[in-house]
């Protein structure tokens with residue numbers, strides 16, 4: 001008798017988390033929120049867009065939330081690696097990308113989406 005293998009597809013579950021008023025983040029800066037036990041830096045771009053990335057830099061754990069934002073690029077204050085806050089890509093290309101999280105604004109409040117493997 002031949003053993004049957006079952007391929008299980010991954011399923012993903014999205015959960016939206018309320019972060020409070022968007023005004024708590026000055027334009028052009030980031031603030032760190034503790035979400036599901038993890039520090040997530042949310043940046044408020046001058047364009048009005050909001051971006052969420054892991055606060056811990058994939059290089060050596062520097063505080064990305066303290067980094068300077070220019071357009072869609074944040075520069076880590078520890079060693080100067082820069083990351084696209086929309087895609088997570090390291091612009092120097094020598095460090096893993098940082099995790100990104102969609103953040104939306106509705107009536108002045110921010111909502112971040114976490115994705116879980118289900």
Ligand code: FES
Nearest residue numbers: 057060062076079
């Ligand atoms: S820890 Fe961020 S660049 Fe080194």
